[in-house]
Each structure stands twice: as structure tokens, then as C-alpha cells.
Amino acid sequence: MQQYSSQLLERAVGEFSKLPGVGRKTALRLVLHLLRGSVEDVERFAEALVTMKHDVKYCNKCHNISDTDLCSICSDSRRDSTTVCVVENIQDVLAIENTQQYSGLYHVLGGVISPMDGVGPSDLQIESLVERVSKEEIHEVILALSSTMEGDTTNYYISRKLEASGIKLSVIARGISVGDELEYTDEVTLGRSIVNRTPFVC
Amino acid sequence: MQQYSSQLLERAVGEFSKLPGVGRKTALRLVLHLLRGSVEDVERFAEALVTMKHDVKYCNKCHNISDTDLCSICSDSRRDSTTVCVVENIQDVLAIENTQQYSGLYHVLGGVISPMDGVGPSDLQIESLVERVSKEEIHEVILALSSTMEGDTTNYYISRKLEASGIKLSVIARGISVGDELEYTDEVTLGRSIVNRTPFVC
Structure with a gap:
């Protein structure tokens, strides 16, 4: 693993690369982008995440x-x-x-x-x-x-x-996606879409 | 633009999608990942970024x-x-x-x-x-x-x-990348690599 000349950079990249689908190269790119921006930008970014994590609720009824x-x-x-x-x-x-x-x-x-x-x-x-x-x-x-x-x-x-x-x-209905061609649809989906056919409406 | 049921989520996604190469779908995925994690994780993430932005220096000599x-x-x-x-x-x-x-x-x-x-x-x-x-x-x-x-x-x-x-x-030398094939190399690069040929060392 490559070492950066700054431990602070190293830590920020490390934290970013914990996110799903973010490797160390992408993490470095994102961190350097933040580094080029203003202090206010970075603080607003960090604050939005922490506030969300602290204050977000889940609906009592539907859990959304x-x-x-x-x-x-x-x-x-x-x-x-x-x-x-x-x-x-x-x-x-x-x-x-x-x-x-x-x-x-x-x-x-x-x-x-x-x-x-x-x-x-x-x-x-x-x-x-x-x-x-x-x-x-x-x-x-x-x-x-x-x-x-x-x-x-x-x-x-x-x-x-x-x-x-x-x-x-x-x-919910399973069937062929809108725009898909019949011949490329898998058998299970095609089978289901025949069995669960709906009345034709023009 | 789709509206989320939470303004806090909306704001966090908005901040994330300001990063280069991060669209709103990716931003939402990253934010929901942070949301699943612990409060400490998010705080450490935010703190690493803010600390870096505040404390990072550039070398007086080489500006690294x-x-x-x-x-x-x-x-x-x-x-x-x-x-x-x-x-x-x-x-x-x-x-x-x-x-x-x-x-x-x-x-x-x-x-x-x-x-x-x-x-x-x-x-x-x-x-x-x-x-x-x-x-x-x-x-x-x-x-x-x-x-x-x-x-x-x-x-x-x-x-x-x-x-x-x-x-x-x-x-620094310009030439054919190691592992590249001659016939697919562009003329400018190939031309330079002939002009700037180096002594053969076995």
C-alpha cells in the first residue's frame, strides 16, 4: 500500500476508501478535490453527514x-x-x-x-x-x-x-421489461409473463 | 430531481454528489452506507476530513x-x-x-x-x-x-x-508503453521512440 507524505491525507483517504465501491485511488481523488475547495465547503460536507446521522428518524408507521x-x-x-x-x-x-x-x-x-x-x-x-x-x-x-x-x-x-x-x-408483476426483446429474455421470466398475461388494452 | 422523504438525507446526498464523478445515485448509496454504520464511524469520517483540511501543510521547499x-x-x-x-x-x-x-x-x-x-x-x-x-x-x-x-x-x-x-x-522519456504492441501505437509516440532510441542493454 502506498504511503502518502502526510498522515492527515493518509487518514482521510483511509476513511473515504471504507465506503462501498471507493478504492484508494478514487478516495485520493475525492480527498484532493476537497483539499482544493474552501474550508467552509469541507465543514459543510462533514456537518451535513454528522447532522444527518444524529438527527435522522425512521417513520413510526412505515419505517421509511x-x-x-x-x-x-x-x-x-x-x-x-x-x-x-x-x-x-x-x-x-x-x-x-x-x-x-x-x-x-x-x-x-x-x-x-x-x-x-x-x-x-x-x-x-x-x-x-x-x-x-x-x-x-x-x-x-x-x-x-x-x-x-x-x-x-x-x-x-x-x-x-x-x-x-x-x-x-x-x-408486483414479473415479466419482460418494457423495451426488451422476447428472444433474449430468460425462460423463467418469459414463462411467468405468459402465465400471468393481462387483458389486452389498446 | 427526485425528492427524498428527509431533508437531512437530501442535504447529505447533495453534498456528496458535489464530489467529482459522484452522481446522485452513488451519493445516495454512500450516504445510506454511512447511515447503517455507527455514529462514531460517521463522526470519525467527518472529523478526518475537517482536520485534514485545517491542519494540512505544503512543504516549504517542494510544495508537496x-x-x-x-x-x-x-x-x-x-x-x-x-x-x-x-x-x-x-x-x-x-x-x-x-x-x-x-x-x-x-x-x-x-x-x-x-x-x-x-x-x-x-x-x-x-x-x-x-x-x-x-x-x-x-x-x-x-x-x-x-x-x-x-x-x-x-x-x-x-x-x-x-x-x-x-x-x-x-x-522524461516518451515512447511505447511497456507491454504495448508496435502496430497499435500512435505515430507521434512511435516517431519519438525511434528518434530517442537508447543503447541496447541485455
């Missing part, structure tokens, strides 16, 4: 990241509070919000069941989902987890947990 | 980044203080140090002359180089700037400035 006890989505009266979409993490909320096709609420699990990574049902916000379903007036729960073994396992676990409530459960 | 007034290279008595290698920036010092082929000192210009970017000779450490040559016992100055129009211009400017001193001036 929030500045208040109830997030802006949960507290928005225009949204359909009878539909709850179960997602893995905060990025998934952003991704679905960006489609502008969904007006219900969310429930952020904080991951999926993955015994390999030591993540069990108790590490996720599943109990709180069951509680929400029993207490709030919810008509439909949409499962929007990744289409992986872990995602499927979690879907199954949640469906068993919600079975007694008799609530309507649905999963 | 340093924790002390004289950098570790300039103060190393084992190095050959009669040879000075002129480089553009700190990364270039690291790159040459990594080769372990050079034992002289450096002189970091802080850039190259580039009228397009508003960088003139007075913005660079050229005067201090001329002063070093006149005061210190230096036998050779090696120009190791980029092989660009700006680099060549700077080389020429420095050579004119040092002309009176009668010092030995050299430039």
Missing part, C-alpha cells in the same frame, strides 16, 4: 427515513391509506415513488430473510406489519420484494403471517 | 503535501538533493515514488500553464523553482509534466526561465 415521527408519505392525507406496499429498503420507496403510479402507503422491512447473512424474521419489520394490518384499516398488501430466493422466502413468510387476517395479498 | 514545514522527502538525507523532478501535482509525486526508480527531490508546480483555464505562470510554483535552482546546489532538473500542449508550453516556459542558470535540463 424521515425528519419527523411520521414520514411525509404516511402523513399525506391525499394518499390511499388502505393499500400498503411492502418493500425491502428506502431506495425501493424512491424507485416506486419515481414511477408516479402508486398512491398508497409503504412498509419498509429493512431487508429480506437471509439465513446465509444471519438475517431472520425478527431482524425485519415484519411484526410491525402484522400489527399495522390488524390495527389500521388496510384492504390490500402489495409485496414488492426482489425476485430472489430470499425475496420469495420473505414473501412466503409474510403471507403465512397475514393468512389469519384474510387480507388481500398481491405481488 | 505534508504534515510538517519540510516534507518527508525533502528532509530525507538519503535522497539525492542535487536532482529535482518537476511535476504537476501530488498524485504525480506518488506515481513516481511508486516506481522506486527515483531518489532525487521534487518540485510540485500545482498545475500547468493553461490560458484556456486562466492558469498563468504566476499561479504556479515556477518562481520558487527558479529560486531553488539559484540558491540550492542542484545539478539537474527533470521535467515530468504531461505530454499535452499545456505540459509542453510549461516545459518551454521553465526552460527559458532556467536558461541563464546553465543547469542541466531533461525531460
Whole structure:
């Protein structure tokens, strides 16, 4: 590992390269960029991170990241509070919000069941989902987890947990991506998209 | 631009995405990584950056980044203080140090002359180089700037400035990269490598 002529630089590069996907060369580039900027810039950067870490909250209801006890989505009266979409993490909320096709609420699990990574049902916000379903007036729960073994396992676990409530459960559609060509689609996806075909609307 | 459910998150992502090569998606990924870590981790990260920015110094002699007034290279008595290698920036010092082929000192210009970017000779450490040559016992100055129009211009400017001193001036060799094939090398490089051929040593 190359040694810099400054321990201070060394430490800053070391901290930066702990971030995912940031190697030492990238870290050095970022640090030297900060070094060229003003003291105020660096202080504002550092302060934004520390303040966020200290003050950020998670919505009491859906566990989405929030500045208040109830997030802006949960507290928005225009949204359909009878539909709850179960997602893995905060990025998934952003991704679905960006489609502008969904007006219900969310429930952020904080991951999926993955015994390999030591993540069990108790590490996720599943109990709180069951509680929400029993207490709030919810008509439909949409499962929007990744289409992986872990995602499927979690879907199954949640469906068993919600079975007694008799609530309507649905999963987001799997099929060929818009713009994709049929011949290059994998068999599982293509198979699912045939089985789950929808009425033609022109 | 997508809006996050938290202003604190928004601000942290905004600050991160000011860094070169970091878009908003990458910034969000990095911020969420910090958010998963401990408060201490984030504070250490922030503190390392602010401390570096506040306390870092530049060597009085060669203008390399340093924790002390004289950098570790300039103060190393084992190095050959009669040879000075002129480089553009700190990364270039690291790159040459990594080769372990050079034992002289450096002189970091802080850039190259580039009228397009508003960088003139007075913005660079050229005067201090001329002063070093006149005061210190230096036998050779090696120009190791980029092989660009700006680099060549700077080389020429420095050579004119040092002309009176009668010092030995050299430039690093341009030629085919080690491992490169002849037929894919551009004409200018290939031409230079023929003109500047070196005696064959087996």
C-alpha cells in the first residue's frame, strides 16, 4: 500500500476508501478535490453527514427515513391509506415513488430473510406489519420484494403471517421489461409473463 | 430531481454528489452506507476530513503535501538533493515514488500553464523553482509534466526561465508503453521512440 507524505491525507483517504465501491485511488481523488475547495465547503460536507446521522428518524408507521415521527408519505392525507406496499429498503420507496403510479402507503422491512447473512424474521419489520394490518384499516398488501430466493422466502413468510387476517395479498408483476426483446429474455421470466398475461388494452 | 422523504438525507446526498464523478445515485448509496454504520464511524469520517483540511501543510521547499514545514522527502538525507523532478501535482509525486526508480527531490508546480483555464505562470510554483535552482546546489532538473500542449508550453516556459542558470535540463522519456504492441501505437509516440532510441542493454 502506498504511503502518502502526510498522515492527515493518509487518514482521510483511509476513511473515504471504507465506503462501498471507493478504492484508494478514487478516495485520493475525492480527498484532493476537497483539499482544493474552501474550508467552509469541507465543514459543510462533514456537518451535513454528522447532522444527518444524529438527527435522522425512521417513520413510526412505515419505517421509511424521515425528519419527523411520521414520514411525509404516511402523513399525506391525499394518499390511499388502505393499500400498503411492502418493500425491502428506502431506495425501493424512491424507485416506486419515481414511477408516479402508486398512491398508497409503504412498509419498509429493512431487508429480506437471509439465513446465509444471519438475517431472520425478527431482524425485519415484519411484526410491525402484522400489527399495522390488524390495527389500521388496510384492504390490500402489495409485496414488492426482489425476485430472489430470499425475496420469495420473505414473501412466503409474510403471507403465512397475514393468512389469519384474510387480507388481500398481491405481488408486483414479473415479466419482460418494457423495451426488451422476447428472444433474449430468460425462460423463467418469459414463462411467468405468459402465465400471468393481462387483458389486452389498446 | 427526485425528492427524498428527509431533508437531512437530501442535504447529505447533495453534498456528496458535489464530489467529482459522484452522481446522485452513488451519493445516495454512500450516504445510506454511512447511515447503517455507527455514529462514531460517521463522526470519525467527518472529523478526518475537517482536520485534514485545517491542519494540512505544503512543504516549504517542494510544495508537496505534508504534515510538517519540510516534507518527508525533502528532509530525507538519503535522497539525492542535487536532482529535482518537476511535476504537476501530488498524485504525480506518488506515481513516481511508486516506481522506486527515483531518489532525487521534487518540485510540485500545482498545475500547468493553461490560458484556456486562466492558469498563468504566476499561479504556479515556477518562481520558487527558479529560486531553488539559484540558491540550492542542484545539478539537474527533470521535467515530468504531461505530454499535452499545456505540459509542453510549461516545459518551454521553465526552460527559458532556467536558461541563464546553465543547469542541466531533461525531460522524461516518451515512447511505447511497456507491454504495448508496435502496430497499435500512435505515430507521434512511435516517431519519438525511434528518434530517442537508447543503447541496447541485455
